Amino acid sequence: MTAENAASPEYWDDIRAVAHCLHVHSGPIVVLAHENPDGDALGSVLGLSRALRRLGKTVIAPMTVPRYLSFLPEPGELSAPLTEWPAGALAAVLDVDNNDPVRVAGADLRTFGGPVVNVDHHGTNQRRADAGVVDPSKPAATMMIADVIDALDIPWDEHLATPLMLGLSTDTGNFAFDSVSAEAFECAARLRHHGARLGWLNEQIRQNPPSYYLLLREVLGKLEFQHGGRVVQTRVDNEMLARAGANWDDVESYVSMLRNAEGAQLAVMAKDYGDRVKFSLRSRGPVSAQNVALALGGGGHVPAAGATFQGSYAEAREQLDRAIAAELSRVDALGGSAQG
Known part of the structure; x- marks a missing residue:
């Protein structure tokens, strides 16, 4: 059974709605995730930001990355938190409910009046975005970002696949949790087929400085x-x-x-x-x-x-x-x- 067959028609309608909003928006797109970003938050932001930049979009991704994940972003991909919203912006909020502005990091959604798209897998999400896909059955938000990228019809390579694999791997405890579904393994296989550097990710993320042990x-x-x-x-x-x-x-x-x-x-x-x-x-x-x-x-x-x-x-x-x-x-x- 393929991922598309496994998911409901409503899920794919939501995925296409999010992709459409991102595709037709002509202004800057600000990509945000939750405070204290983990591998899923960072992987979602990097994966979507890289995809949108290939479409010629102006992307701003404000995020403060913890040390243990700092190996993945390239110079200039992420920025400091925004002090004001750029004119004509759209907010893409990932791996967190856009209606929980205290947990959204990088910009203050309470001062934003523009369109918002939301991709999240938390069951407590209030589902109140201009376009959104929320599916608690997905063990990682990067699984949904992979589907959005497919809907945007962007060619795959390891540059897109690797950050999404990071999110899938970390949010499933390296595929050890009960949340891991057949669909999760299928998504991992897709990302691996597209060049995701799973071994390299594991090698990087498991390195700890001496201070960690002290x-x-x-x-x-x-x-x-x-x-x-x-x-x-x-x-x-x-x-x-x-x-x-x-x-x-x-x-x-x-x-x-x-x-x-x-x-x-x-x-x-x-x-x-x-x-x-x-x-x-x-x-x-x-x-x-x-x-x-x-x-x-x-x-x-x-x-x-x-x-x-x-x-x-x-x-x-x-x-x-x-x-x-x-x-x-x-x-x-x-x-x-x-x-x-």
């Missing part, structure tokens, strides 16, 4: 197992970073490592900035990281989500503990406390 020692010193080992969590603050000579980019992959603890159904990494706390959450089995994040004002997917709390760590921890207890109680009431 900070890991600090992180493990704060490690806690709670609720009979069902929850594992830790935190990082500025003092820990200073002792390790590290920066916040070095923290990103720790939460996935915590999720591998035997018996753990929820892993939590707290980044304590002093005046606010950012939580990264990963879950397995019946426990929903999304539910915990939503209780903290955030969002995401069932197995991977995040939230930002404005206030001290002590205040944030109190709310986090309540949200975790509520989620575990929900699971237990459904008879799903055993690991799935």
Whole structure:
């Protein structure tokens, strides 16, 4: 079964509507993703930006890339955050809901009055763009960007395929998560056929500076197992970073490592900035990281989500503990406390 046969007619109508808006727009196109971009956000932005530039479009892609992904963008592809919108612009918002302007990074959508297209795979998306495609069954937004590029009828090569493979690989945990579908493997095969450099991506993304390991020692010193080992969590603050000579980019992959603890159904990494706390959450089995994040004002997917709390760590921890207890109680009431 091909991807086009597997998806609904409505999905392909939405894909073509997004492609049409991008194709006919004569002004600049500002391509945006969410704050703290991951591989899917960066891959989506680079893939679409490169495709649109081949059509002769003026593309502005404001994004601050974390260190561990800095190997992929070429000089000049990305820009600093916008202080004002260019005249006649269209906003292409990827891997995040355009109706959540706090999470959209690179430009302030609250001051934008132009057309917006949205490509996202989060189930909490409100689906209110001028043209949009939202499909939570897709484990990575780059899968939908690949379909948009096909709809734009742009010839493929590794320059387009590689960033999309980055998003697909990272958002599926290197194709290890339950979210991986037959369609995801089919998309990976398409991208590989078009020259995606999968081995090179894996080699680049797995390299860590010495500070990563020095900070890991600090992180493990704060490690806690709670609720009979069902929850594992830790935190990082500025003092820990200073002792390790590290920066916040070095923290990103720790939460996935915590999720591998035997018996753990929820892993939590707290980044304590002093005046606010950012939580990264990963879950397995019946426990929903999304539910915990939503209780903290955030969002995401069932197995991977995040939230930002404005206030001290002590205040944030109190709310986090309540949200975790509520989620575990929900699971237990459904008879799903055993690991799935």
